[in-house]
Amino acid sequence: ICFSECGYDYECLLGEGCYGSVFKGIHREDRSKKDGEPRPVLAEVAMMLRLGTSCSSIIKLHDWMENDVGFILIMEVPDQSMTLYRYLENCGSIDGGTASRFRQQLLDAAKHLFSCGIFHGDLHLENVLVSESSLDLKVIDFGCALAIDDEPFESSDYHGNEIFCPPEIDDQPTFFAEPAYVWCLAAMFEKIMKACETNEWCYIIRLCLARDPADRLRLDQM
Structure with missing residues (x-):
């Protein structure tokens, strides 16, 4: 370059x-x-x-x-930033206020993406940057993103992280963006909750990680 x-x-x-x-x-x-x-x-x-x-x-x-x-x-590029995965690994544990702040920022980002008609396609802890000084989060890497319309996506079009892959990608030939977002968010919330050592979000996370997408909460219910 x-x-x-x-x-x-x-x-x-x-x-x-x-x-x-x-x-x-x-x-x-x-x-x-x-x-x-x-x-x-x-x-x-x-x-x-x-x-x-x-x-x-x-x-x-x-x-x-x-x-x-x-x-x-x-x-x-945020100042003094690292991936959220690395931040949680380095910290070992975080307080409840920090955990709630992370949760809200991730939810806000997903809602904005969905409202703009974009499915990120690879939403996981290593595609989120956190500023060590401000604790502000930034969702990054839109290389797997897909435009949302009224039709479902083909499961073969998903090219994101396998660990944070919603189960319907493997179970069904097609999938919809909103329940996939909900599942990915809940998977990240679960990791944050473990770092915070709290059970406060367990009920919501369980509802959002339902294997059947129809049984999950919607984004506006989280």
Whole structure:
């Protein structure tokens, strides 16, 4: 990547995955730090543009461009952040207030995604960043996202994390976005609850993890 052509100074490589690499750069004019991620992501760009910037719990897309390699997404990078999975692993335990704050931010993000007609497709603890200083969460990585319409998705279109995969993906030929969101959220809430060592959410989590999607709560009931 030629950072200079994009108006950024290269800072470091943040990580690499199956679809590309994530770098950190500093914008020359405002000196703000942003991530750049090269990958074939026209669909991902479309999803993020549809989301807009109104939800603080979803990573923001600042710009995107095409070069000889493919596409570069310029996204915000929260200060002193790590994945929610790593945060919970490092902390060992968290207090009830922090757990409730995480739960509400994840729920707000999922509701916003659903209202914008987007199924994230890979929602799990490693696709959520947490700022160590503010405890603000950011849902990231829309590479598996799908546009929601009136028809169900084909289960074969799901390419997300297998551990956080809703059971209907394996049980049925098709699935709907809302019950899948509910299941993924509940699976994350369960991990947060264990770190908090509380049983406060057990009843809601049990309802949301029902194997039959028709038996789960709706997003507005969580």
